[in-house]
Amino acid sequence: MLIDSHCHLDFPELAADRDGVLARARDAGIDGMVTICTWVDKFDSIRAISEEHAEVWCSVGTHPHNADQELHIETADLVRLSAHPRCIAIGEAGIDFFYDNAPRAAQETGLRRHIAAARITGLPLVIHSRSADEEMGQILEEEVGQGPFPFVLHCYTGGLDLARTALALGGYISFSGIITFKNAETIREVCRMVPADRYLVETDAPYLAPVPHRGQSNEPAFVRHTAETVAAIRGVSLAEVGVETTANFYRLFRKAQSS
Template sequence: MLIDSHCHLDFDVLAEDIEGVLQRANDAGVDGMVTISTRVRNFSTYAALAERYENVWCSVGTHPHNAHEELDVTVDELVRLSAHPRCVAIGEAGLDYHYDMSPREAQAEGFRNHISAARQTGLPLVIHSRQADEDMAEILEEETGKGAFPFILHCFSSGAELARRGLALGGYVSFSGIVTFRNAEEIREVARFVPEDRFLIETDAPYLAPVPHRGKSNEPAFVRHTAEHLAEARGVDLEAIGSQSTENFFRLFGKASRV
């Protein structure tokens, strides 16, 4: 059993062939997936997908690229929307200093609001962090000091130090197709030291297709390739990765029920 803990089924390339995408995922042994919010204002789209398909869940949140456009989204609104029975997480939210598509102050403000919502609801916060390791670690440590909250560093592409600091706070780390890339040895090294009860797998589809599909549109079925490479990096078999990552998923995403 495999779970794709992070994909974007509402993006056109997947939405236009949603039945085929889900069938191919099923054929590949992928039994569930979370379609992740990038704009709170589009929550009805994510919720509709999760309502329609029993093996799809959703989240609610604002991607850091869009943070400046949704600073009017309050913590109370995030909490209210997250009460939807198919919504199992807050986010994705965080910091992206690679593209800086939103002012950094707006990213931080939005991120802290999402942390508050995760703390209030007990739902895991799906964190996007790119080239912002120090600021991310400092915010996580500061906010945890105000009260713990569950979180996952999704599509991990940061340095080992952020992984260690996040793990020390009780966080999880999720690995995407990046772990299959030839030049990603640093990420594979992180994959080796993350405790067995703290890792998840994902696609971030339609982005970051793993080897052997690199350069193509990604989809949930391809999470199997990420699992295979993660198994190799950790020195275990695919069945062990599938079983452990699935157990970890349902522990962290406690609102999701097994289908």
């Protein structure tokens, strides 16, 4: 029993064969998935997917790449839209200094608005952080100091210091197919270190397909390969990873239990 805590079922690579994608996920033992919003202005289409499929939940948020194009989205908008029964998270939002597709000031503004929405609603914030460990750690410490909020660092690519900071602040860490790549030893080290009650697995589909599917379009069924690698790294069974990550998912995404 596994849950793909982060995928993008609205993206063209998955939307073209969504019924097939969901069927293959069921066949692989994937009991649920969260289709993650990257444009608040497109939330209606994200929400519709979750309404049509009982195994799919959704989030509402603006990806950092789009931050400067959705500065009109206020915290109150996120709070209002997140009230939908199938919406169980805020995000994804964050900072990405690897691509720098949006001005850094806009990314930080958007992130702090999403943090405020997570704090108000109690819904977890799905955080995108890339090549910004120091800045992300500082923002998290500042914001948690103003009032706690639940969060997960999704598709973790950072170092040990950011992971320790996030865990100390009550956050969760989610591992994607990157953990199966040869050059991902630091991420595997983080995986060994994370407590059993603080980690999740995801695909970030259609991106980052794990070995043995690397180079292909990713899909929720492939989260099983990520979970198998996590199990090997942590020295436990795949079944144990399934039990732990499912329990962690429902503890973090509490609204999923009733939606």
